[in-house]
């Protein structure tokens with residue numbers, strides 16, 4: 289399969305909300321969808337960065353200020369949308385392997401930003417979503433071990449990569465659990481997950497391990513990373529493909545899922561653990577005080 293953005297159906301009349309739309313994969317996805325006719329809501333924590341992104345995109349856009357690491361900010365952003373119809377929500381914003389820090393709500397920052405914020409946003413908007421939700425996960429989910437009794441590393445030593453891979457495993461599990469619940473409820477809304485492979489973006493800039501310019505130099509030298517626009521392809525495919533089976537996980541088709549055109553890919557045994565999916569869902573409901581209101 290060799291899919292390109294030219295195959296994206298006309299998006300005129302559709303409203304797409306993309307979080308983390310001021311940079312990397314989010315910005316590329318927003319540009320393509322706006323170019324194909326969608327009205328794109330750029331979910332950004334820094335309104336100045338949002339405005340700068342808006343200037344780079346030809347097409348219909350608006351900026352929504354949202355900090356996914358703060359439940360109050362997520363709830364304000366959802367309120368600001370005032371019950372408007374959203375056809376597609378792309379839970380793209382994320383941070384990777386940052387030094388240990390607590391969110392304003394007291395949760396480990398990656399768990400707060402990559403998992404709790406997207407869960408709360410999805411819960412608060414679900415009644416307004418007409419078509420689909422896309423959760424951006426990672427190949428790193430395969431290394432993920434979720435400690436559902438201690439997701440914020442209160443009782444064991446913090447490891448930045450362990451926290452990141454666990455958060456990306458959680459995104460994938462939430463996408464599967466959401467689809468299961470939507471199907472049970474007889475909803476036509478679909479839940480998908482996607483990962484970009486390995487793309488050269490700003491994601492490494494806050495990591496605890498290597499300096500960002502160093503990582504980019506290494507990537508260029510070794511030619512291991514693809515560009516952000518190539519990395520956006522699986523996300524765009526999951527956000528627009530009309531006949532994608534509900535609950536699919538999309539990633540690049542090339543060697544090791546690092547790069548290449550999008551296709552449906554498999555995921556780890558842990559991601560399919562039904563009991564863990566249910567427990568994670570309840571944990572997110574409890575910690576965010578939000579619920580999509582779907583029967584389990």
Ligand SMILES: NC(=O)c1ccc[n+]([C@@H]2O[C@H](COP(=O)([O-])OP(=O)(O)OC[C@H]3O[C@@H](n4cnc5c(N)ncnc54)[C@H](OP(=O)(O)O)[C@@H]3O)[C@@H](O)[C@H]2O)c1
Nearest residue numbers: 308311312313333355356357381382426486487489490491
């Ligand atoms: N690049 C890869 O190879 C790769 C591989 C696997 C998965 N992913 C996933 O792809 C997604 C996009 O990452 P990227 O590679 O495009 O990196 P990126 O260029 O760093 O983009 C991340 C975006 O998320 C935003 N963000 C971070 N924390 C936020 C918060 N608290 N509230 C709202 N927005 C926040 C960032 O905003 P600021 O500019 O304000 O920081 C930025 O717009 C992430 O979920 C990442 O885990 C990427």
